[in-house]
Amino acid sequence: xxTLLDINNGKRVKILKISGGxxxxxxxxxxxxxxxDIVTLKKSSFLGGPVxxxxxxxxxxxxxxxxSKIEVEEIE
Amino acid sequence: MRIAFVGQPNAGKSTIFxxxxxxxxITANFPGQTVHYTVSKVKVGDEIFxxxxxPGIYSLTAIDLAELESRKYILSGQADVVIxxxxxxxxxxxxxxxxxxxxxxxxxxxxxxxIDEARRKGIEINIEKLSQIFGVPVIETIANKGIGLDNIxxxxxxxxYKKLIPKIQFFHKxxxxxxxxxxxxxxxxxxxxxxxxxxxxxxxxxxxxxxxEIKDIPEISEKVTKLREEIKITHGRHADTVxxxxxxxxxxxxxxxxxxxxxxxxxxxxxxxxxxTNKYLGYPLLFLILxxxxxxxxxxxxxIEEPITEGFDSLIQKLPQFIEENSLLYFIVKGxxxxxxxxxxxxxxxxxxxFIGLTVLEDIGYxxxxxxxxxxxxxxxxxxxxxxxxxxxxxxxxxxxxMATRILESPRDRFITATLSVLIPCAARTTVIxxxxxxxxxxxxxxxxxxFNLFVIMGLGAVLTKFIPEITPGxxxxxxxxxxxxxxxxxxxxxxxLKDFILVAWPLLVISSVVLSFIEYLKLDLILNKLxxxxxxxxxxxxEQTGITLLFGILRKELSMIMLFQAMDTTQLNTVMTNxxxxxxxxxxxxxxxxxxxMGALVKELGFKKMILISGLTILLALILxxxxxxxxxxxx
Numbered sequence: 001x002x003t004l005l006d007i008n009n010g011k012r013v014k015i016l017k018i019s020g021g022x023x024x025x026x027x028x029x030x031x032x033x034x035x036x037d038i039v040t041l042k043k044s045s046f047l048g049g050p051v052x053x054x055x056x057x058x059x060x061x062x063x064x065x066x067x068s069k070i071e072v073e074e075i076e
Numbered sequence: 077m078r079i080a081f082v083g084q085p086n087a088g089k090s091t092i093f094x095x096x097x098x099x100x101x102i103t104a105n106f107p108g109q110t111v112h113y114t115v116s117k118v119k120v121g122d123e124i125f126x127x128x129x130x131p132g133i134y135s136l137t138a139i140d141l142a143e144l145e146s147r148k149y150i151l152s153g154q155a156d157v158v159i160x161x162x163x164x165x166x167x168x169x170x171x172x173x174x175x176x177x178x179x180x181x182x183x184x185x186x187x188x189x190x191i192d193e194a195r196r197k198g199i200e201i202n203i204e205k206l207s208q209i210f211g212v213p214v215i216e217t218i219a220n221k222g223i224g225l226d227n228i229x230x231x232x233x234x235x236x237y238k239k240l241i242p243k244i245q246f247f248h249k250x251x252x253x254x255x256x257x258x259x260x261x262x263x264x265x266x267x268x269x270x271x272x273x274x275x276x277x278x279x280x281x282x283x284x285x286x287x288x289e290i291k292d293i294p295e296i297s298e299k300v301t302k303l304r305e306e307i308k309i310t311h312g313r314h315a316d317t318v319x320x321x322x323x324x325x326x327x328x329x330x331x332x333x334x335x336x337x338x339x340x341x342x343x344x345x346x347x348x349x350x351x352x353t354n355k356y357l358g359y360p361l362l363f364l365i366l367x368x369x370x371x372x373x374x375x376x377x378x379x380i381e382e383p384i385t386e387g388f389d390s391l392i393q394k395l396p397q398f399i400e401e402n403s404l405l406y407f408i409v410k411g412x413x414x415x416x417x418x419x420x421x422x423x424x425x426x427x428x429x430x431f432i433g434l435t436v437l438e439d440i441g442y443x444x445x446x447x448x449x450x451x452x453x454x455x456x457x458x459x460x461x462x463x464x465x466x467x468x469x470x471x472x473x474x475x476x477x478x479m480a481t482r483i484l485e486s487p488r489d490r491f492i493t494a495t496l497s498v499l500i501p502c503a504a505r506t507t508v509i510x511x512x513x514x515x516x517x518x519x520x521x522x523x524x525x526x527x528f529n530l531f532v533i534m535g536l537g538a539v540l541t542k543f544i545p546e547i548t549p550g551x552x553x554x555x556x557x558x559x560x561x562x563x564x565x566x567x568x569x570x571x572x573x574l575k576d577f578i579l580v581a582w583p584l585l586v587i588s589s590v591v592l593s594f595i596e597y598l599k600l601d602l603i604l605n606k607l608x609x610x611x612x613x614x615x616x617x618x619x620e621q622t623g624i625t626l627l628f629g630i631l632r633k634e635l636s637m638i639m640l641f642q643a644m645d646t647t648q649l650n651t652v653m654t655n656x657x658x659x660x661x662x663x664x665x666x667x668x669x670x671x672x673x674x675m676g677a678l679v680k681e682l683g684f685k686k687m688i689l690i691s692g693l694t695i696l697l698a699l700i701l702x703x704x705x706x707x708x709x710x711x712x713x
Contacts, residue, residue, distance in 0.1 A: 022282070022316065023485065027552050029320040030134035032169035035313070036321070043353060049452040050461060050551050052353065057197055058166045058557075061448045063460050063550030 002074070004051055004067040007041045013072035014038050020069040028070075031060050038075065078126045078154060079232050082146065082177060083161030084170055085132030086556040088189040091219040092161060093129040094568070096228065120229050128155065136176040137281065137316075141482045144285075150180060153269035157232045158184045164194035164201060164216070165557070167335060171327035172320075178210065178242035179274040183235040186214040187228065192221075193557065198340035206334045211243040220562045244273065245330070247322040250310070254280060254303045261296055280304060281316045345558045352442070352558075358449045365442070369433040370526070373426055374510060374519055380425035381515075388417030389647050404597055411593030414642055415586035424574075426510055427503050431570040434472050439561030439569075443468055444553060451551050457534050458541025460551045463493040467533075470500035472573065474670055477502075478677040492540050494682055495690050496533050498670040499697075501526065504633035505666045511637050512662050516650045525662065532667075532701065588628055588635055592642050595624070601643070616660055616702050619644070619653060629665055630672060636665050656713050660706045668698035 007013055015037050018025055033039070033055055042059065043052040050061045062070075081089045097116035114129045130146040137143075150158065160177055162170040167188075177184065188194075188201060207214040213231040217224035234240065246252055258276035267275060267289065278286045279300045290296045304315040311318045351357055392413050399406045437443060443465055451461030462483060470477030477497040481490045501509060514522035595601045601624050605612075608623030621643040629636030640661070641647050649658065669691050670678065678687035 018317075022314070024552070025314070026137050026316060026320075027485070029317070029324075030137060030172075031552065031554060032166075032172065032324070034321055034324045035317070037324075043355070048455060049355070050448055052448065052555065056166070056168050057199075058169065059555040061444070061451070061461065061551055061553045061555050063451055063455075063552070065550035066552055 001071045004041065004053070004062070004070045004072055005044070005064060007044075007072065007074065009041060009043060011074055012038060012040050013074050015070060015072055017071040018069060019071070020066070024066060024069065028066075032056055032058075033060065039072075077123070077156050077232070077236055078128065079157045079159055080128045080130055080150060080155035081159050081161055082130055082150060082173075083132060083187075083189075084134050084163065084166070084173055085554065087132065087161045087163040087170065088217075088219045089132060089161045090129055091565070092159075092187070092189065092217065092225060092228070093127060094565075095219055095222055095225045096127060118229075123229075123233075125229060125232070133173065135173055136278075137283065150177075150182070151270055153182075155182060157236045158182050159187050159228065159232065160184055161187045161189050164188040164191045165197045165199060167194070167199065167201065168327055168331040171330055172323045174210070174242075175245055175323050175326055178244055179271060179277060181241050181271045181274075183240050184210070184212045184242045185228070185231045185235050186210065186212060187217055188214065189217045189219050191216045191224075192218050196341055196343065198338040200336045200338065202334045202336075206330070209243070209245075209330055209333065212240045220559070220565060245326050247319070247326070251280075251307070251319065251322060254307065257303065258296070258300060261299060263293070266290075266293075277319065280307070281319050282314075349445075349558050352445050353448055353555075358445075362446060362449055365437070369430070369437075370523070373429045373433065373506075374514060374522070376429045377426040377510060378515070384420055384425070385417060385647060388413060388420075392417075404594075407593040407597040408590055411590035411642070412586060414593075415589030415638065419578075419582035419586070419638075426507055427574060428570065430503055430506065431472065431573045432566060434468075435566045435569045435573075436561055437468075439559065439565060441556050441558050444555045447551070447553060448555060457537030458545075459489060459493060459537065462551055462553055463489065463496075466493050466497045467500055470497040470502060471506075472503055474498050474500065474502045474674040475677045478674060478681055481681060488544050491682060491686060492537065492544065494678060494686075495540065495693065496537050498674055498678070498690060498694065499529070499533050499536070499667060501529055501666050502633070504671070507634045508637045508665050509662060511634075512640075512649065512658050516658055517655050521659070525659075525666075528663075529666065532697075536697070584632060584635075589638060589642060592624065592628070592639055596642075611699075615699065616664060617706055618657055618661055622661060626665065626668070630669055632671055632673075633665065656706065656709055659709060660702050663705050664698050664702040667701055668695050670694065 001016075004013070015033065015035050018028060018033075018035060028034075033053075037055060040054040041051060042054050048064055050063045051067045053060050053062060081093055083089045093114070093116070096118055097114075116127050116129075118125045118127055128149070130149055131143070133143040133146045135143075136147055136150075149155070158177060158180075160174055162174065174186065186206065188203065188206075191201070194201065203214045203216060213234055215224060215227045215231050217227070219225065247255070255273060255276045258279055259272045262272050262275055267286075275286060279290065279296070280303065282304065287297070287300075290300075307315040307318055313321075352361060354361075392410060395401075395406065395410060395413075399409060446468065447461035447464045449461075450464045454461050454463055463481075465483065466477045466480040469480050474497060477500065478494050481494045481497065484490045484493060509522050509525055513525055592601070595604075601621070604627070605620050605623040608626070609620060612618050612623040612626070613620050622640060625636045625639035625643050628639045640649065644652050646652060653661070669675075675687055675691060678690060682690075
């Protein structure tokens with residue numbers, strides 16, 4: 001299963017599963033990131049840095065720890 | 077009438093609030109800055125409105141302290157009208173908070189702010205339709221240009237007198253049935269001001285605080301647990317995820333009903349943004365921006381400072397011509413002049429450019445981008461990118477820096493970040509660095525001290541995280557779009573930050589200067605200095621007279637420098653102290669004890685014990701660092 005960390009820059013993906021505790025889950029939900037959402041991976045920083053996602057028209061930065069818990073599938 | 081402003085971070089609540097209240101609060105362009113709510117009274121016509129600016133919240137699910145605080149206020153039923161401020165360019169997400177606010181059943185006005193931003197993104201919103209759906213007034217504003225603000229009070233009055241309570245948007249039938257089941261068994265007098273539907277939904281979501289309230293009613297808690305289990309079985313997801321998805325779906329539907337999305341204008345700003353967060357170019361740019369600000373502050377400051385201090389110095393030297401030397405009056409006038417020139421000539425030339433720089437960075441929205449870039453490095457010291465924000469704010473003043481640690485979720489991160497934040501040279505300590513090391517030894521040495529300070533902070537961070545290990549959830553943060561700061565805003569904010577110095581610190585400085593002068597007159601300083609002698613002279617190798625000045629530094633850091641001029645009886649410090657002594661003195665001053673204001677903030681955020689712990693730690697650290705640098709530097713110089 002691919003996570004956000006396995007995706008190349010500029011690709012659009014659909015979020016399939018968010019693992020991790022309730023805290024992380026709720027925090028993502030509050031920022032408007034839900035299962036089934038389609039997001040664009042704008043940037044992945046190097047050397048273990050965070051990734052930058054575009055979700056419904058705004059940008060969210062996610063640390064690598066969090067990003068590794070989000071399973072996604074690439075869409076065309 | 078009491079009006080509360082509620083909205084997501086960066087929606088522009090504080091800008092609206094300032095526009096209405098006349099610049100009494102400081103806003104900043106990153107999540108969680110408004111940590112205390114601010115109240116202001118505004119008179120419009122014959123009516124007095126009390127307006128309340130609450131911290132930005134993403135939802136009514138309390139995740140951090142700021143959210144909890146906002147929620148508590150709204151639930152307390154103190155607001156007659158809620159103004160729900162929405163960033164129109166992020167409408168679909170903002171509607172999720174609106175749906176939750178609707179459940180509180182308080183008269184509401186929806187304020188679509190930054191409507192220009194939305195148009196730029198290609199979003200056209202039909203406000204009549206939105207108003208119909210929720211049954212409340214909807215207005216459009218562009219707060220940073222002051223457009224539409226005059227509609228706010230009228231709509232608030234309309235909502236209040238016509239009791240325009242938002243219509244509840246219903247979830248799917250199976251969830252609604254479960255909500256109803258819980259609603260039925262909630263006793264009549266339970267949490268009186270809060271609508272039962274809201275309680276029921278929050279219980280289904282597994283909200284900790286409200287669960288705590290019902291734990292004495294086993295009938296309800298058992299029922300809720302059972303229903304949550306049922307949802308998990310039928311939907312295959314946790315109940316909180318299901319409800320959040322329901323809300324998400326509802327807001328997407330509303331969004332599609334009321335908004336049309338056309339092709340956005342690909343902007344110049346996006347290209348700039350791309351560059352600023354570029355994985356290679358982002359770092360040199362970050363360095364250039366910060367270096368640029370410090371360089372300008374130093375250069376501009378020096379240019380203004382020199383003529384001022386020189387003027388006052390010659391005046392003080394001429395003083396014996398007018399007043400008899402060694403008389404009480406002479407000491408008092410001398411103290412007054414020294415305190416006055418200290419504030420005017422040393423702090424203000426540095427503070428004004430620095431505050432302008434910091435405000436511009438904030439208003440552009442560069443700080444969250446900095447957090448994005450720095451996440452990797454912050455991980456090395458066991459924190460994550462968000463911690464950089466309290467750090468950067470601390471360069472202005474440690475007090476808001478400590479308060480900004482509220483944006484962090486874990487208590488452990490808050491403690492470590494606060495401890496490290498109080499070591500950051502704030503504007504006052506910057507004044508000391510510039511005024512002592514910069515002025516007498518040179519800019520390079522001053523810059524070196526900053527670098528040294530950074531290494532110490534990183535080192536201490538690494539040590540602290542070893543002692544208090546914990547897996548942090550990691551960075552989750554919105555990056556708001558870049559914005560062009562409004563000139564008026566920048567000046568008002570700079571003024572607000574400066575005002576505190578002019579009205580509080582400066583008079584304090586003048587008074588303390590006179591007090592010290594008086595102490596000197598009574599020769600009490602000799603006794604106090606004898607008391608500090610072992611530490612000051614034997615350990616740190618500083619002139620005996622400096623002992624008393626460090627005592628004043630606890631009040632405000634820059635006081636210790638001005639008192640130093642006083643105590644040494646000259647502003648030409650290089651004639652009475654060696655470079656080594658100046659550096660050791662500066663190092664000790666910038667590390668030992670946070671000032672009284674910061675200690676107050678620490679007590680408020682972390683509690684009394686942790687404040688004592690942190691203060692003790694900094695004294696120990698300052699002693700160790702000053703002593704080691706004394707030994708090492710004496711070998712070099």
